[in-house]
Amino acid sequence: MGVKERRAREKEQLRQQILSAARELFVNEGYENVSMRKIANKIEYSPTTIYLYFKDKTDLLDSVCKETLLSLLETLEQLKRDTTDPVETLRKSGRAYIEFGLKYPQDYKLTFVTRPQFQKDLGLEEGSVGEQVFNYLRGMVSECIRQQIFREVDVETTGQVMWSAVHGVTLLLIDFPDFPWTEQNKLIDTVIHTTIEGLKA
Amino acid sequence: MGVKERRAREKEQLRQQILSAARELFVNEGYENVSMRKIANKIEYSPTTIYLYFKDKTDLLDSVCKETLLSLLETLEQLKRDTTDPVETLRKSGRAYIEFGLKYPQDYKLTFVTRPQFQKDLGLEEGSVGEQVFNYLRGMVSECIRQQIFREVDVETTGQVMWSAVHGVTLLLIDFPDFPWTEQNKLIDTVIHTTIEGLKA
DNA sequence: TATTTAACTTAACACTGTTAATTATATCAC
DNA sequence: GTGATATAATTAACAGTGTTAAGTTAAATA
Structure with a gap:
């Protein structure tokens, strides 16, 4: 049996x-x-x-990436449970996101840069883990707007702006390790701080 | 002869x-x-x-990228000549940078994502065109700080924050064309606006 | 024990970047 | 114009690639 x-x-x-x-x-x-x-x-x-x-090599890549995203999502959701203030949660999530990327740079690039190249049609298709990660971000941003901490740009745009900033700095730090960056923690904090301040004003 | x-x-x-x-x-x-x-x-x-x-295939890639960067640099410098207000110049430059990436997405990725992967040791080495592009950005930012429009974070950090934002949104738009983005122009404007506002505050 | 089914391997195809050895071609001296 | 020389371009080959079809082995069922 x-x-x-x-x-x-x-x-x-x-x-x-x-x-x-x-x-x-x-x-x-x-x-x-x-x-x-x-x-x-x-x-x-x-x-x-x-x-x-x-099925083939890209299918293997896809599966590896899915695991990566699940792990990122877990990190983020743990964090949300541990914090109450929405801005503080957003700040910490941004940090966690970037640190995740820097800790597993190849995984990050594989998932957010390489993968879309080899799977042109769909990147964050419905129900995918990638979508779940963005949904998480949307949730936090939405809370900041609800509490009137952020100015009233729509939730989608606000979330996408936030994502752009953290994605950008993560990739720059990964791809140009020899560039004379400001001290890394300072740069990361400033990126997050600047973006959040810019969304408040 | x-x-x-x-x-x-x-x-x-x-x-x-x-x-x-x-x-x-x-x-x-x-x-x-x-x-x-x-x-x-x-x-x-x-x-x-x-x-x-x-020399080999990566040398060919390098040469292609160099041309791309030269063309971007030209666009940006033309723009600087046509505008006087430093914030306005910065805003327009951000737009021009992103639009350049979207107009030549493959060139952009080739230069700012693929190339560093295949030339791990140096990405923006001294005297390179890439460095020139960042120098241009630094110049603009520095002017904004000099005129006390931006709060006094150091020039390097400020420039890098700006770069992170435009790099991030450019790559996201390129890599996930099927994601339900906000209307593209609105997103781009909001990214630039948010970052600049955040640097003022 | 014989048969069916699933798991796995071997052999092959058409391709890849790159090198060494070879051929063709254009320039020079006479 | 003819022969030597230098340069440009080619052919053939190597060791590797992703992937498929056909063949083999081993395990579960009847």
Whole structure:
């Protein structure tokens, strides 16, 4: 009876094994420099086995990114539970978002820059985890507007402005590590502070 | 006598031919999806000829990006000549920067996202055109601070905050074209306005 | 134990960036 | 004009790529 369940479990296990091997390689060597054969070698299976679990290389990328976003979402939602003041929550969320990007730069780029390139039609499609992350942001911004802390620009625009700022600084710090940036924490704080102040005025 | 000059001219001509073929293909099909053979086909030379003019594929990418940045710089400097009020200049420059990115999305990504990935050590190295673009931004910001329009955060940080905002919104609009953005012009204006207001306060 | 089914592998295709060796071509000296 | 020389461009090859179709092995069922 339970044999089918065991087989399903084993299958899921190998799927996870492939996924984490792929993540590690993508992150360390860059998506483009990782071949299916390399992943296969790492898990000690033949390259074609991967195709029994993932449609192709971009499907593998998609799955890795989905995991990344879930992890980001978890971080953010934990944070929301721990803070009450909406502006403070927004500030901390911005920080957490940027720090997430800097902690896992390759994952971040994979998810927010590389992935849309390889999946041109849809980036934040309905029901996706990416959409959930943005919904989270919208919720916070909406609370700031409701409490009349932010001036009355519509929720959508306000959220998108916030996202632009944190996305921008995250990518710049990742992509140009040798640029003579201001002290990193100061830059991050100023970006967040400036944007929030600008939304109040 | 003039034969050497003519030969040099012819060489330069073919170099340019390769460059613009590469640009067109990179932009239309994406750097990764363009092979040296494809470029060679387009200009009706053998693939290896390209290697007589460019060290390798990333060198070709570098050269394409340099051209792009030069063109952006030109746009911006023209703009500075036409405007006097520093805040107005900054606002217009932000707009011009974003519009440049949206007009040539692939060029923009190639230059500000792809290129640093393939040239990890240096992105905005000294004397590069990229540095010149940031110097331009610094100049404008510095003027705003001098005239005491902006609060006294240091020039570097202020400039970097500005850059983060425009870079962020540009990339989001490019990478997630199907996301339900606010009307594009409104979003762009709000990003710029919010950042400038935030820097004043 | 024989048969069916699922998991996995081997072999192959058409492609990639790049190098070394080779050929064609245009310039120069005579 | 002819032969030597330098330069430009090409051919052939290497080791690698993502992916597919066909073949093999191993496990579960009857």
